[in-house]
Amino acid sequence: MSPGGRHDLGKVHTLTWTNAEPVPVQCLNGEIFALDLAIQYEIVHLPTDRDRGPYKVSTRGYMHSVQTLDEAEVIAFHWHPGGKSHFTDPHMHLGSTQLNPAGVLSKKHHIPTARMSVEGVLRFSIEQLKVEPLRDNWSSVLSDSEDLFRMWATWTAAPAPDLG
Amino acid sequence: MTTRTSDDLVPEVHEVSADEGAALFDKTARKLLGIPGDEFLARWDRGEYTDDERMAVTKVAMLIPFAR
Numbered sequence: 001m002s003p004g005g006r007h008d009l010g011k012v013h014t015l016t017w018t019n020a021e022p023v024p025v026q027c028l029n030g031e032i033f034a035l036d037l038a039i040q041y042e043i044v045h046l047p048t049d050r051d052r053g054p055y056k057v058s059t060r061g062y063m064h065s066v067q068t069l070d071e072a073e074v075i076a077f078h079w080h081p082g083g084k085s086h087f088t089d090p091h092m093h094l095g096s097t098q099l100n101p102a103g104v105l106s107k108k109h110h111i112p113t114a115r116m117s118v119e120g121v122l123r124f125s126i127e128q129l130k131v132e133p134l135r136d137n138w139s140s141v142l143s144d145s146e147d148l149f150r151m152w153a154t155w156t157a158a159p160a161p162d163l164g
Numbered sequence: 165m166t167t168r169t170s171d172d173l174v175p176e177v178h179e180v181s182a183d184e185g186a187a188l189f190d191k192t193a194r195k196l197l198g199i200p201g202d203e204f205l206a207r208w209d210r211g212e213y214t215d216d217e218r219m220a221v222t223k224v225a226m227l228i229p230f231a232r
Contacts, residue, residue: 001179002229014229020192038226063226065219073219083225084214108217
């Protein structure tokens, strides 16, 4: 957690793995990937919001990816509206190692997605990439956590447009 | 994001100090892009990474809150 990430208002913070290093995860077939998770958030003071207040954590961006151990990207889920890209909605990238060099898609293409939760990335990794979970009740743990996230999230597909 | 405090394991979250954050940011910038952290910030503020979608750039940019 970046400095001030527990309490400081009016500032974007980042939560990620220790030393910002991807974490190795093992698949059922013995293959090992590296899972990288990073969330930017802001602590927002909502003194008059009886449901979400007086404080809530608002996501300001994320970057989650599955990589090979030599740090080649397999798939990445991004949302970085505060970055330098013109693409500011949630999206994914497919790693070049997963694509046909003669194909239409490249790793640079922004493939639109709904908002991706950490739980969604973990579930994708377990169900689709066959990453081996450490606990038998992984599905219910993820569901319980993601249910809370979806209950309080103010948007799921794309942020509301700025009409100001 | 939520945490649970029942029988489920809740991983420890470590809030780094300002010095630790700066060191982490610098180390990551050097590792992924071959430049010091403050050089990345200078280039970032000048807009030199506009539409640069390299994973390394995106990753280091996500860590800017560790530096400032």
